[in-house]
Amino acid sequence: MFLSMIPMGMFASMIPQDAWFRNHYYVVHKTIGVLIFSLLLVRLIWNRRSKRPELDASLKPAERKWAHRVHILLYVLLLAMPVTGFVMTSYHGYPTFFFAWELQPLWGESDAYIIWGTFHKYILPYLIYIILGAHILGALKHHFIDRHTTALKRMVG
Numbered sequence: 001m002f003l004s005m006i007p008m009g010m011f012a013s014m015i016p017q018d019a020w021f022r023n024h025y026y027v028v029h030k031t032i033g034v035l036i037f038s039l040l041l042v043r044l045i046w047n048r049r050s051k052r053p054e055l056d057a058s059l060k061p062a063e064r065k066w067a068h069r070v071h072i073l074l075y076v077l078l079l080a081m082p083v084t085g086f087v088m089t090s091y092h093g094y095p096t097f098f099f100a101w102e103l104q105p106l107w108g109e110s111d112a113y114i115i116w117g118t119f120h121k122y123i124l125p126y127l128i129y130i131i132l133g134a135h136i137l138g139a140l141k142h143h144f145i146d147r148h149t150t151a152l153k154r155m156v157g
């Protein structure tokens with residue numbers, strides 16, 4: 001869901017103001033965003049209550065540190081995307097949707113939407129490309145070069 005939201009969001013920005021489906025499309029983008037946010041909260045509670053799997057025993061201490069840092073950063077990005085989307089939308093004076101439920105902006109309109117929009121539309125997506133790219137390349141290195149054949153299985157299993 002998270003990955004599909006990036007091209008979905010790019011398309012949202014391209015829809016002409018007068019297109020008949022613009023509002024419908026925004027409802028879908030916002031609904032999925034709120035869903036991702038809610039699932040993330042469930043996931044964070046789950047993480048606290050269950051025992052996290054141990055990292056692969058063959059990892060060096062520096063690799064363990066980096067794996068931990070990248071995981072935290074991925075969670076921060078997962079959280080930051082829906083939050084910046086919501087704040088940008090609210091400062092713009094528009095409601096947020098969760099299916100048929102409509103949440104009106106919690107505060108007044110302001111030009112601050114430009115700053116929040118810069119994060120939602122540019123800074124965070126580029127950070128996601130870099131971090132996710134590094135994460136995937138790291139996993140492939142472990143699988144194909146270091147021959148830790150369990151690495152990929154553990155990520156998708």
Ligand code: HEM
Nearest residue numbers: 005006009010013030033034036081082085086089096121
């Ligand atoms: C995980 C959640 C989300 C992701 C990954 C995401 C991603 C994106 C991306 C990549 C863009 C377009 C960037 C561009 O212009 O190229 C975008 C646009 C947009 N997003 Fe999100 N979004 C998420 C959640 C939300 C939420 C929760 C809201 C509002 C409540 C929201 C509101 C919007 C709006 C209104 C636009 C269009 C902005 C404009 O063109 O001015 N997004 N989103």
